Amino acid sequence: xxxxxxxxxxxxxxxxxxxxxxxxxxxxxxxxxxxxxxxxxxxxxxxxxxxxxxxxxxxxxxxxxxxxxxxxxxxxxxxxxxxxxxxxxxxxxxxxxxxxxxxxxxxxxxxxxxxxxxxxxxxxxxxxxxxxxxxxxxxxxxxxxxxxxxxxxxxxxxxxxxxxxxxxxxxxxxxxxxxxxxxxxxxxxxxxxxxxxxxxxxxxxxxxxxxxxxxxxxxxxxxxxxxxxxxxxxxxxxxxxxxxxxxxxxxxxxxxxxxxxxxxxxxxxxxxxxxxxxxxxxxxxxxxxxxxxxxxxxxxxxxxxxxxxxxxxxxxxxxxxxxxxxxxxxxxxxxxxxxxxxxxxxxxxxxxxxxxxxxxxxxxxxxxxxxxxxxxxxxxxxxxxxxxxxxxxxxxxxxxxxxxxx
Amino acid sequence: xxxxxxxxxxxxxxxxxxxxxxxxxxxxxxxxxxxxxxxxxxxxxxxxxxxxxxxxxxxxxxxxxxxxxxxxxxxxxxxxxxxxxxxxxxxxxxxxxxxxxxxxxxxxxxxxxxxxxxxxxxxxxxxxxxxxxxxxxxxxxxxxxxxxxxxxxxxxxxxxxxxxxxxxxxxxxxxxxxxxxxxxxxxxxxxxxxxxxxxxxxxxxxxxxxxxxxxxxxxxxxxxxxxxxxxxxxxxxxxxxxxxxxxxxxxxxxxxxxxxxxxxxxxxxxxxxxxxxxxxxxxxxxxxxxxxxxxxxxxxxxxxxxxxxxxxxxxxxxxxxxxxxxxxxxxxxxxxxxxxxxxxxxxxxxxxxxxxxxxxxxxxxxxxxxxxxxxxxxxxxxxxxxxxxxxxxxxxxxxxxxxxxx
Numbered sequence: 001x002x003x004x005x006x007x008x009x010x011x012x013x014x015x016x017x018x019x020x021x022x023x024x025x026x027x028x029x030x031x032x033x034x035x036x037x038x039x040x041x042x043x044x045x046x047x048x049x050x051x052x053x054x055x056x057x058x059x060x061x062x063x064x065x066x067x068x069x070x071x072x073x074x075x076x077x078x079x080x081x082x083x084x085x086x087x088x089x090x091x092x093x094x095x096x097x098x099x100x101x102x103x104x105x106x107x108x109x110x111x112x113x114x115x116x117x118x119x120x121x122x123x124x125x126x127x128x129x130x131x132x133x134x135x136x137x138x139x140x141x142x143x144x145x146x147x148x149x150x151x152x153x154x155x156x157x158x159x160x161x162x163x164x165x166x167x168x169x170x171x172x173x174x175x176x177x178x179x180x181x182x183x184x185x186x187x188x189x190x191x192x193x194x195x196x197x198x199x200x201x202x203x204x205x206x207x208x209x210x211x212x213x214x215x216x217x218x219x220x221x222x223x224x225x226x227x228x229x230x231x232x233x234x235x236x237x238x239x240x241x242x243x244x245x246x247x248x249x250x251x252x253x254x255x256x257x258x259x260x261x262x263x264x265x266x267x268x269x270x271x272x273x274x275x276x277x278x279x280x281x282x283x284x285x286x287x288x289x290x291x292x293x294x295x296x297x298x299x300x301x302x303x304x305x306x307x308x309x310x311x312x313x314x315x316x317x318x319x320x321x322x323x324x325x326x327x328x329x330x331x332x333x334x335x336x337x338x339x340x341x342x343x344x345x346x347x348x349x350x351x352x353x354x355x356x357x358x359x360x361x362x363x364x365x366x367x368x369x370x371x372x373x374x375x376x377x378x379x380x381x382x383x384x385x386x387x388x389x390x391x392x393x394x395x396x397x398x399x400x401x402x403x404x405x406x
Numbered sequence: 407x408x409x410x411x412x413x414x415x416x417x418x419x420x421x422x423x424x425x426x427x428x429x430x431x432x433x434x435x436x437x438x439x440x441x442x443x444x445x446x447x448x449x450x451x452x453x454x455x456x457x458x459x460x461x462x463x464x465x466x467x468x469x470x471x472x473x474x475x476x477x478x479x480x481x482x483x484x485x486x487x488x489x490x491x492x493x494x495x496x497x498x499x500x501x502x503x504x505x506x507x508x509x510x511x512x513x514x515x516x517x518x519x520x521x522x523x524x525x526x527x528x529x530x531x532x533x534x535x536x537x538x539x540x541x542x543x544x545x546x547x548x549x550x551x552x553x554x555x556x557x558x559x560x561x562x563x564x565x566x567x568x569x570x571x572x573x574x575x576x577x578x579x580x581x582x583x584x585x586x587x588x589x590x591x592x593x594x595x596x597x598x599x600x601x602x603x604x605x606x607x608x609x610x611x612x613x614x615x616x617x618x619x620x621x622x623x624x625x626x627x628x629x630x631x632x633x634x635x636x637x638x639x640x641x642x643x644x645x646x647x648x649x650x651x652x653x654x655x656x657x658x659x660x661x662x663x664x665x666x667x668x669x670x671x672x673x674x675x676x677x678x679x680x681x682x683x684x685x686x687x688x689x690x691x692x693x694x695x696x697x698x699x700x701x702x703x704x705x706x707x708x709x710x711x712x713x714x715x716x717x718x719x720x721x722x723x724x725x726x727x728x729x730x731x732x733x734x735x736x737x738x739x740x741x742x743x744x745x746x747x748x749x750x751x752x753x754x755x756x757x758x759x760x761x762x763x764x765x766x767x768x769x770x771x772x773x774x775x776x777x778x779x780x781x782x783x784x785x786x787x788x789x790x791x792x793x794x795x796x797x798x799x800x801x802x803x804x805x806x807x808x809x810x811x812x
Contacts, residue, residue: 053736054732054735054736055734055735055736055740055741055743056731056732056734056735056741056743056746056759057735057743083728085728085731085732086728086731086756086759086760086761087760087761088758088759088760090760120726120728121726121727121728121729121731121732121761122727122728122731122756122761123761308714308799308803308807309807312803312804312807312808313807313808315804315808316807316808318808320526320527321527321528322489322491322492322526322527322528323527325462325491325492325527325528326460326462326491326527328461328462329460329461329462329463330459330460330461334461335461335462337461337462337463340462350492350528352494353462353492353494354492354493354494354495354496355492355493355527355528355529393714393804394804394808395801395804395805397714397718397804398718398721398799398800398801398803398804399801401714401715401718401719401722402718402719402721402722402724402800
């Protein structure tokens with residue numbers, strides 16, 4: 001198989017062939033910012049989805065799960081400014097009406113339309129504004145509209161998050177694009193995090209679903225900004241087959257090459273979410289090695305990654321490794337304190353459970369001033385490992401979240 | 407049985423008969439604040455203890471657990487400014503030497519001496535200063551030294567935390583006193599939280615141990631400031647029998663009356679810790695009812711109580727109940743969203759999983775401006791309940807914890 005290396009290109013979700021997008025201000029947000037985004041493929045195709053594990057689930061997630069049973073997608077419409085969560089039967093009716101109105105406008109089947117919402121929980125969707133916004137957002141649909149759509153799904157996000165990557169796979173140029181929003185409520189197993197991926201690859205739906213799941217675990221499911229998961233998390237990937245490649249089949253080298261594209265887009269968007277986390281000044285990788293099982297490694301990593309004491313120390317550029325040790329100890333995993341090792345960016349600070357003293361501390365003092373670094377824990381109990389990306393906890397995090405609704 | 411009502415009195419740990427205490431600046435802290443506290447009973451007596459569940463355990467906890475097997479106590483010495491945690495064999499040797507030096511000075515058995523440490527993790531105890539401090543702190547021992555000792559165990563605490571309560575039980579005046587420190591790393595199952603209780607009651611050690619455990623669960627183990635538990639948590643209760651009552655026996659009304667005293671002291675100290683939490687402006691009770699089991703109720707309460715998004719909303723006086731709903735949903739408990747009820751200080755805001763709208767929101771907007779209130783969750787699945795006290799997450803929390811060591 002001949003393959004060109006991965007190459008990032010412009011265009012986001014509209015980078016692959018045959019995708020149009022747009023964004024408008026429909027008046028759902030109080031401020032004059034875009035709040036209604038639309039993505040349409042010129043051709044229907046297989047769609048794959050991964051959703052929140054939160055048991056309190058927003059109406060659009062209920063609708064999308066139902067539509068996903070049809071396995072075919074054509075359009076995705078997303079509003080920001082209102083999560084349509086905890087809105088009961090009315091909320092579900094509103095999500096359904098949104099899908100129906102858009103389907104009718106586009107002349108496609110309602111079940112090929114997917115809906116996303118993000119914003120405040122518990123307020124009914126302003127349907128008059130959605131109804132008026134749909135013709136407007138359809139009219140603006142265009143080939144280069146990816147960034148406009150990516151902007152319209154933002155809430156407290158500071159930066160537009162989009163990426164696209166392309167490669168020639170066995171003679172066919174295949175492209176994967178993506179956009180995401182999310183900066184608060186970010187936590188493993190997804191959190192107010194919406195990500196929409198597009199590809200022109202020809203691929204069957206079950207293969208696409210497996211590939212998406214594989215890409216989401218080490219990316220969107222491995223970041224933690226504040227330990228909260230949301231009611232609305234959704235990752236959807238829509239494929240239209242316009243690349244003209246033979247169907248990507250399970251176990252093939254072509255599928256592996258496509259997986260690399262998908263992994264790259266998910267990893268890139270997940271890191272963009274971390275960097276754009278509410279009030280974030282640092283992104284730190286917590287790597288836990290030497291565990292008996294991957295689940296134990298992940299549990300320890302999660303406890304460290306969500307510790308307010310660890311996160312405020314990161315913000316203060318304080319090499320307070322004792323807080324990392326305390327987090328390891330309360331993780332619930334039966335660790336052996338006398339076997340613990342700890343290093344910052346490869347510089348050891350704890351061996352066999354004991355601190356290595358002032359000289360080592362001075363060396364890690366320099367590491368914690370960086371914008372990004374890795375904290376490595378060695379449990380000394382086995383060969384399994386896991387990692388999470390976390391962020392610091394700053395004044396601005398408190399400021400943004402104390403005043404979000406007011 | 408004749409009994410007078412509970413009455414709070416002054417004196418803290420030295421309020422019961424036969425207890426002396428003191429505090430000095432031994433130079434363990436950089437700043438000129440007291441950092442070495444001593445409590446001595448004029449007579450040896452049964453001692454009960456409850457310790458951290460953190461698997462990374464500080465040296466003084468290892469020592470105290472060993473000495474507790476002797477079931478008899480006479481003195482407790484506590485330093486602040488250094489946690490003597492992650493200090494390995496040297497840390498344990500230092501804790502042992504501290505106990506031995508004090509025992510020798512007091513002329514008591516080393517195993518009747520208990521040791522506590524709180525402060526920065528991972529630095530060796532400055533033993534030269536401890537050795538010099540012991541004669542000084544012994545010399546200052548006095549009948550009214552309770553507050554001085556309570557001040558010497560503080561780290562980032564803003565207020566001295568002590569209480570004493572007394573009642574006449576079957577003709578004998580029995581008093582229980584206590585002091586505590588703790589404002590960061592406070593979390594259920596104990597967190598950088600040291601509490602020392604004294605009583606002049608005559609009680610056998612196994613009875614005292616059970617009574618202490620019963621008092622700690624609904625008090626110290628039901629508060630959460632930041633979700634972190636520490637390596638050093640300790641609650642010790644020393645009884646010297648000087649009240650002259652007949653031994654308090656299991657199942658007796660006298661023991662029940664004593665339990666009330668112990669409960670009162672633990673509850674009062676626990677709430678003082680919450681109110682003095684790092685940067686705390688509000689103390690909020692999270693009550694979860696309608697659960698199938700108490701464990702499920704506690705799990706839901708804990709998820710809400712530790713959510714950074716809920717805690718920043720409390721600080722911002724933002725009645726953002728959607729964040730409470732999202733926390734309930736991600737607690738891991740199989741809740742039924744359509745059965746959920748939510749109320750702030752008795753005012754319903756969610757019924758059957760659906761928000762009750764702007765009028766209800768305006769009413770709870772007034773509740774969240776209070777310094778203390780209760781958020782009640784009804785899971786609608788059973789009759790079990792549990793509660794936790796939590797606090798808000800403020801700029802000052804970040805400030806205090808970002809700069810703790812510098």
